[in-house]
Amino acid sequence: DRGPQLPGMENLGEDAIQFGGIEEASDIPEGMEFVMSSVPDGEVPMQVAGTSKGAEVVLSVKPVCMGFEDFYAAFTSDSHPSFSVSPCAGRMDRRGGEVTELVIKCEPGGKSGSWTGNLVINLPEDNSKICYVVKAEVF
Secondary structure (H helix, E strand, C coil), X not given: CCCCCCCCCCCCCCCCCCCCCCCCCCCCCCCCCCCCXXXXXXXXXXXXXXXXCCEEEEEEECCCCCCCEEEEEEECCCXXXXXXXXXXXXXXXXXXXXXXXXXXXXXXXXCCXXXXXXXXXXXXXXXXXXXXXXXXXXX
């Protein structure tokens, strides 16, 4: 027994209404633009066999914001169409926290060449972005 109850506190929490809490982003909002910055934050090299199903590279992105931040990742419209990234949306940790891992895929479909893709990670709440140039040598 914990002693006498405080008046009015007898059923604390039993009839509480719970709301949804913080929801993580799962889709890119309609109308969001992915524009490459003039100076990229990094370069990602890839080697891909043109006759293969493709290759993937894991990109570890260090968090740059003061708090937890929703992010949206996509390639710019002028990037080669064989590139894709997943997840395309999520929540990035705050500065000094866990890195966010993005999987970059290149699916050549039997073609070969030197292909470039511009990956943009938008951080709308911080009004900033992180940009990478992805260069694939497809042989």
